[in-house]
Amino acid sequence: MSTTTQATAVTTIKHFINGAETTGDSSNTQPVYNPATGEVTANLALASARDLEATVVAARAAADSWGDASIAKRTAVLFKFRELLAANTDELARIVTSEHGKVLSDAAGEIGRGLEVVEYACGISQSLTGEYSDQVSTGIDVFSFRQPLGVVAGITPFNFPVMVPLWMAPVAIAAGNAFILKPSERDPSAAVFMARLFKEAGLPDGVFQVLHGGKETVDGLLHHPLIDGISFVGSTPIAKYVHETATANGKRVQALGGAKNHAVIMPDADMELAADHLTAAAFGSAGQRCMAISVAVAVGPAADVLVDKLVARAKDIKVSHGLDAEADMGPVITPASKTRIEKIVGEAQEAGAAIIVDGRDLVVADHENGFFVGPTIIDKVKTEMTAYTEEVFGPVLAVVRVNTLAEAIEVVNANPYGNGTAIFTSNGADARTYMRRVHVGMVGVNIPLPVPVAWHSFGGWKNSLFGEHHIYGADGVRFYTRGKAVTQRWPEHKEESNASFAFPSN
Numbered sequence: 001m002s003t004t005t006q007a008t009a010v011t012t013i014k015h016f017i018n019g020a021e022t023t024g025d026s027s028n029t030q031p032v033y034n035p036a037t038g039e040v041t042a043n044l045a046l047a048s049a050r051d052l053e054a055t056v057v058a059a060r061a062a063a064d065s066w067g068d069a070s071i072a073k074r075t076a077v078l079f080k081f082r083e084l085l086a087a088n089t090d091e092l093a094r095i096v097t098s099e100h101g102k103v104l105s106d107a108a109g110e111i112g113r114g115l116e117v118v119e120y121a122c123g124i125s126q127s128l129t130g131e132y133s134d135q136v137s138t139g140i141d142v143f144s145f146r147q148p149l150g151v152v153a154g155i156t157p158f159n160f161p162v163m164v165p166l167w168m169a170p171v172a173i174a175a176g177n178a179f180i181l182k183p184s185e186r187d188p189s190a191a192v193f194m195a196r197l198f199k200e201a202g203l204p205d206g207v208f209q210v211l212h213g214g215k216e217t218v219d220g221l222l223h224h225p226l227i228d229g230i231s232f233v234g235s236t237p238i239a240k241y242v243h244e245t246a247t248a249n250g251k252r253v254q255a256l257g258g259a260k261n262h263a264v265i266m267p268d269a270d271m272e273l274a275a276d277h278l279t280a281a282a283f284g285s286a287g288q289r290c291m292a293i294s295v296a297v298a299v300g301p302a303a304d305v306l307v308d309k310l311v312a313r314a315k316d317i318k319v320s321h322g323l324d325a326e327a328d329m330g331p332v333i334t335p336a337s338k339t340r341i342e343k344i345v346g347e348a349q350e351a352g353a354a355i356i357v358d359g360r361d362l363v364v365a366d367h368e369n370g371f372f373v374g375p376t377i378i379d380k381v382k383t384e385m386t387a388y389t390e391e392v393f394g395p396v397l398a399v400v401r402v403n404t405l406a407e408a409i410e411v412v413n414a415n416p417y418g419n420g421t422a423i424f425t426s427n428g429a430d431a432r433t434y435m436r437r438v439h440v441g442m443v444g445v446n447i448p449l450p451v452p453v454a455w456h457s458f459g460g461w462k463n464s465l466f467g468e469h470h471i472y473g474a475d476g477v478r479f480y481t482r483g484k485a486v487t488q489r490w491p492e493h494k495e496e497s498n499a500s501f502a503f504p505s506n
């Protein structure tokens with residue numbers, strides 16, 4: 001497969017407002033890059049305040065009729081969308097690779113995980129089943145059911161331009177809401193592509209819209225009185241800000257933040273399996289996954305065996321353009337990200353850690369202007385070093401050595417993040433102890449990236465999630481709906497009224 005980029009005129013990536021693509025009202029744009037080549041591939045239209053208003057007003061109007069459409073009608077659109085998404089996976093994966101940089105198979109993988117949520121949403125009738133109590137008092141029944149929130153917005157990060165929007169939109173839409181997506185400015189084309197598929201699937205105009213922009217656009221959404229709920233996924237400082245601002249404005253908010261995911265490797269683990277999985281989980285997508293393993297906590301004297309295996313595997317990784325069929329790993333997202341990652345590695349070195357595989361200053365032949373950082377392993381990391389305290393979000397694995405499982409749990413629980421973690425062991429009792437004691441939202445046992453399937457919700461603890469609801473699955477349905485309880489009486493014949501000034505009792 002060719003990885004050379006044709007010299008083409010730079011296009012403008014548009015908003016998708018009320019069923020149509022538009023550059024909107026503003027002439028402000030910002031460049032979008034191919035991180036493997038360093039070239040500008042498009043200019044992104046940035047929303048004005050008027051564009052935001054038009055989007056929200058269209059969503060509000062669409063929410064009323066869509067929320068009133070039958071479940072059968074809503075899910076019919078999702079079934080069709082699912083077919084279109086599956087049929088267009090290759091094209092969409094190429095779009096993701098060209099703006100994000102991840103290898104093509106990884107891009108297809110994230111689309112597959114997004115598809116799972118679409119499939120879950122196709123069966124939303126199960127999750128919207130209400131409850132009924134017959135004859136709670138003479139001639140009186142009570143039932144409860146859930147209704148859509150109305151207009152909800154999703155603000156998403158660069159690292160999963162398809163999967164993370166699909167953690168939100170299918171569930172929100174199936175539940176009867178209108179959804180506004182504000183995708184990352186760095187890889188926005190996938191969002192517009194999905195908007196076209198939703199339209200082709202028969203979704204009414206205004207139910208799924210895409211609005212591009214940065215902080216100003218996000219702030220506009222967080223303050224807009226016609227928006228009822230905000231789903232956010234991104235870094236911790238912004239997640240915290242979004243949660244505080246939107247809740248202060250009376251909105252329901254789920255804000256998923258950053259991560260520092262530890263894998264604990266016990267001395268009795270299958271070291272070949274652990275090294276294979278740790279390598280893939282640390283360096284896949286150049287370490288730019290919210291569930292990437294960035295810290296290996298090696299327990300006991302077997303640490304040396306593990307580290308040797310990790311080094312051998314890291315040196316074997318082929319870093320190249322994501323469209324190169326041989327590539328295991330692509331570039332990082334921006335030059336600023338590359339500089340930041342390399343600075344953190346340098347700081348660890350100065351603080352006395354051992355850089356046993358060094359990916360700094362990597363140059364990839366034929367892609368000299370790409371934003372590449374090679375796989376890097378830092379051994380003997382101490383928990384006060386920035387390589388440990390910061391979310392590096394690059395292909396860097398820190399190795400922390402401890403003596404016991406109890407010490408490992410102490411390290412993980414002292415960390416302010418709590419997104420994902422894993423333990424590699426052949427001892428069921430140790431696995432159970434770890435799984436129960438660790439203060440982390442998602443745990444893998446001999447599984448490095450324990451991203452729950454679509455019907456188990458996804459969410460971290462501590463600084464990895466602000467808000468009460470995890471995302472997708474049953475929690476997603478609860479987030480995008482609110483409960484209503486009805487107490488009803490249908491007198492069979494003229495009854496004597498028992499109205500009373502006393503509080504009604506049964």
Ligand code: NAD
Pocket residue numbers: 155156157158159160164182183184185213214215218219233234235236238239256257258259289290391393419460464
């Ligand atoms: P980011 O926080 O920079 O951006 C996320 C979104 O917030 C983008 O749409 C962006 O436009 C917007 N934004 C950025 N700065 C803002 C500001 N000052 N005010 C308002 N909005 C702003 O995150 P990113 O770099 O795109 O993505 C990487 C981060 O996302 C990592 O920290 C990663 O761990 C996290 N992430 C977490 C999960 C999870 O499930 N917990 C999943 C994916 C990514």
